[in-house]
Amino acid sequence: MVSGDVQNPLHAVKTSSVVPAAVTGETAVHELTNMDLAMKLHYLRTVYYYNKEAFDGLDILSIKRPMFRWLDFYSTVAGRIRRSDAGRPFIKCNDSGVRIIEGRCNETLDEWLDKKEWDLHKHLVPSQVIGPEMLFSPLAVLQFTWFRCGGVAIGFSWSHALGDVFSALRFIDTWAHIMAGTPPTQSINPPRSTVEKPIKPPNPPTKQLPAKPVEPVGDHWLTANNCKMDTFLFHITDTQLKHIQSKISGQIPPFEALSALIWRSLAKMREGKEPKIVTICRTDPRGKENVWLSNDQIISTVEADLDVKDAELSELAALIAKGGVDVSKEIEVMVDSNSGSPDLIVYGVNLTFVDLEQVNFFEMEFKGQKPILVQFKIDGVGDEGAVLVVRDHASGGDDKCGSGGWMVTVILPDNEVMQLKSELEREWCIT
Structure with missing residues (x-):
């Protein structure tokens, strides 16, 4: 898929937010590690394509309803970036929520997938970044696109400051398990309130670092x-x-x-x-x-x-x-x-x-x-x-x-x- 300038093919676009079902508390914070901050300018973008059978009979409310419980397990992802007095970023777990985008496409899923241009497919995944109004910027965004045939694309945008690919997949897969009626039995990601300082390597590298x-x-x-x-x-x-x-x-x-x-x-x-x-x-x-x-x-x-x-x-x-x-x-x-x-x-x-x-x-x-x-x-x-x-x-x-x-x-x-x-x-x- 090669990029080019194309018009956005989606219509009836709506935006909302989902927050945790339970109040996390004003004092809960998630400290970002040094490696989290080293990766903060990168974003993971994923698009999942499903045939009609996967979401047949489901509307956006039935899709969003399990998300409230989902974010109880991941209150960190529903937070927002703040800075300490020294300027170091951290996540305040203030239940501001995950952003949800809905859109529709007049093409069928087969017609869409026959187009091999990234600039088309990128319309299915949110491109938001953190800031410039950091207080209001979500750390994760999901986009649901309904095709004319009933097929659905789920676009998932994830700030790399939150974690790597394993973390991102663990997060979104948990929502699918809750949708299926098999939620986790306990909190799986309590906020990390302290971070150990990195130990300085004894032998500094002689070559330029890949950062x-x-x-x-x-x-x-x-x-x-x-x-x-x-x-x-x-x-x-x-x-x-x-x-x-x-x-x-x-x-x-x-x-x-x-x-x-x-x-x-x-x-x-x-x-x-x-x-x-x-x-x-x-x-x-x-x-x-x-x-x-x-x-x-x-x-x-x-x-x-x-x-x-x-x-x-x-x-x-x-x-x-x-x-x-x-x-x-x-x-x-x-x-x-x-x-x-x-x-x-x-x-x-x-x-x-x-x-x-x-x-x-x-x-x-x-x-x-x-x-x-x-x-x-x-x-x-x-x-x-x-x-x-x-x-x-x-x-x-x-x-x-x-x-x-x-x-x-x-x-x-x-x-x-x-x-x-x-x-x-x-x-x-x-x-």
């Missing part, structure tokens, strides 16, 4: 790129992946194989500026069991001491597989424990590859129906770009992404998108 201070953003958590960024998504079938792996000597896992392929392709395009250092972000499996909202990613850097554009894919894949140098603690130390400064970006400081193999976006069921397609992207990516590799857990049926395989979302400067698409199609028949 860059930007111009201070104040209360508007949005940073500008030096160029227009564009997004496209493509699907890799298991057959295509095996073909790619067959061209690489050794047993190379899917994430490493796909990352190496795109790394080399971009190096060929960026003559004289080929990316020698890349950032690797992996979801920490321990985050699955963490009841807290948290940013538990493992962030590392990989440096190539060879000519990337002429390298064997096996060489680049082996570098990625080794994992590079974990610099997560060093990034935490960059954030002042008193003020929460400076403002940083992480994704896109270097060319960034995000491994989401352990994340299953297809677990959120309604009436026994799983999504037929899920699209995921990250906003706030820096100029070097980011590549998100997700396992496609869609099972059979008429889904538009095929059964199984991998979904790859690429976020790049707009002048590189068509070049990369042409390179992938010419070299690997990937469209």
